[in-house]
Amino acid sequence: MHGCFKFLTYLLNKTGFNKSADRIFSVGDLIDRGPDPIDVMDWLQEPWFHAVRGNHEQMLIDCVSGKGDVARHSRNGGAWLYELPSIFQQTLSDALQSLPLIIEVDLTNGRTIGIVHAEAPIIHNNDKWQNAKDTIL
Structure with a gap:
């Protein structure tokens, strides 16, 4: 904004x-x-x-x-x-x-999305959301 x-x-x-x-x-x-x-x-x-x-x-x-x-x-x-x-x-x-630094939102379909500034750091192509969270936090 x-x-x-x-x-x-x-x-x-x-x-x-x-x-x-x-x-x-x-x-x-x-x-x-x-x-x-x-x-x-x-x-x-x-x-x-x-x-x-x-x-x-x-x-x-x-x-x-x-x-x-x-x-x-x-x-x-x-x-x-x-x-x-x-x-x-x-x-x-x-x-x-x-x-x-991160907000997680639970959706009605049982999935969760993550909200971060810019982009979540993914080190390897097979990294999961938890890996990105661990890097940020």
Whole structure:
């Protein structure tokens, strides 16, 4: 979404998204680049919204903790963060740090799907989902 929450809201309204029956699964990169990245805090509170941590969330976490590259994060859309009070930066970091790296969803047909940012690392052609999970976690 890269901080385009108002546009996503517009699209959900246009398509008849039903908060009591529908769910959204995000593969990360909720923040940076778009016009309203701080709206992420509202979305993370929604019971129908589920997200994994992407590299943009990780960049924010790393920079707020003092271990990241602020110039790199700023060049990649994160300059908005450094205009906020440090206490709110920490609040954002804490919320994003709670995002899982993997979400597994059980389908009605008995199958399970995995949701990750980018791609799950498969080392060999015959690797299974569990191998990818073990590599990530």
